[in-house]
Amino acid sequence: MTENGNKGKSILLSLILLIPLSSLLICLALFQTSLFPRKPVYADPLPSPVLVRGSILDRNGDYLAIQAPDYGFTVHINDSYSSEIASFISAYTEESAISIEEKIDEGKKFIVITEILSATEIKTIQKRLSRASLSDDISVAVLERRKYPQSSAQTLTGTVNRSFHGTSGIEKIMDEKLSAVPSLDNYIEYGEDVSLTIDASLQKLLVEKYGEKEAALLSGNGEVLAYTGSEEKVLRTLIQGSGIAFPYDTRAIEDGYFIWERITAESPAS
Numbered sequence: 001m002t003e004n005g006n007k008g009k010s011i012l013l014s015l016i017l018l019i020p021l022s023s024l025l026i027c028l029a030l031f032q033t034s035l036f037p038r039k040p041v042y043a044d045p046l047p048s049p050v051l052v053r054g055s056i057l058d059r060n061g062d063y064l065a066i067q068a069p070d071y072g073f074t075v076h077i078n079d080s081y082s083s084e085i086a087s088f089i090s091a092y093t094e095e096s097a098i099s100i101e102e103k104i105d106e107g108k109k110f111i112v113i114t115e116i117l118s119a120t121e122i123k124t125i126q127k128r129l130s131r132a133s134l135s136d137d138i139s140v141a142v143l144e145r146r147k148y149p150q151s152s153a154q155t156l157t158g159t160v161n162r163s164f165h166g167t168s169g170i171e172k173i174m175d176e177k178l179s180a181v182p183s184l185d186n187y188i189e190y191g192e193d194v195s196l197t198i199d200a201s202l203q204k205l206l207v208e209k210y211g212e213k214e215a216a217l218l219s220g221n222g223e224v225l226a227y228t229g230s231e232e233k234v235l236r237t238l239i240q241g242s243g244i245a246f247p248y249d250t251r252a253i254e255d256g257y258f259i260w261e262r263i264t265a266e267s268p269a270s
Contacts, residue, residue: 052188156230
């Protein structure tokens with residue numbers, strides 16, 4: 001009887017030990033199924049890359065469109081007066097405190113400053129904000145912007161949206177080439193540059209002469225040196241290496257140039 005009792009106890013003990021082990025194995029099996037999807041484990045994570053859109057340049061390498069940062073202050077007014085904030089910001093700009101205060105009162109949240117700040121200078125400003133008890137009201141900000149240094153060429157370059165994708169002009173036509181593609185290999189990724197046949201100085205002169213009237217100036221070999229319109233089939237001829245000919249008839253003028261003016265409806269040259 002004693003022997004049978006000991007066997008019974010051994011069997012009971014084995015069952016007690018096996019039940020938790022079985023539960024563990026079942027849980028592990030379920031964990032491998034979609035019932036318990038595993039969260040990704042990040043080993044040595046990399047920061048998200050900074051995407052820099054390619055530039056648009058004229059035939060001489062002058063920038064017609066470029067991505068560049070604006071340095072400034074983001075305003076979060078809590079319990080301080082706008083005059084105090086304006087006075088602090090004015091030390092870093094060429095604007096008066098009164099002018100800045102007016103912008104803040106009008107609801108402007110980002111005040112551009114005229115300096116390019118280093119990391120050390122930003123830390124110094126943050127310390128000054130803390131000492132002045134303005135840390136909750138102002139913060140140093142760096143915003144990436146799409147800039148167009150040659151205002152006379154902006155009908156050609158077009159514009160981008162907030163996601164830095166082209167919405168018109170060359171920006172839209174060449175969006176795929178200009179756009180930077182995210183990568184895990186590099187912290188900063190650059191899009192490709194696009195060069196145009198345009199000469200920025202001649203572009204300015206043509207715009208001054210024709211204003212909003214559509215016209216184009218061509219070289220002796222048919223390259224478009226200046227254009228005041230935004231017609232896509234003409235814009236495509238401005239891209240260096242495109243091999244696309246200017247679609248309208250031109251007339252010769254002095255110094256070997258050719259001119260086209262939209263006076264009446266034009267039809268593509270045969």
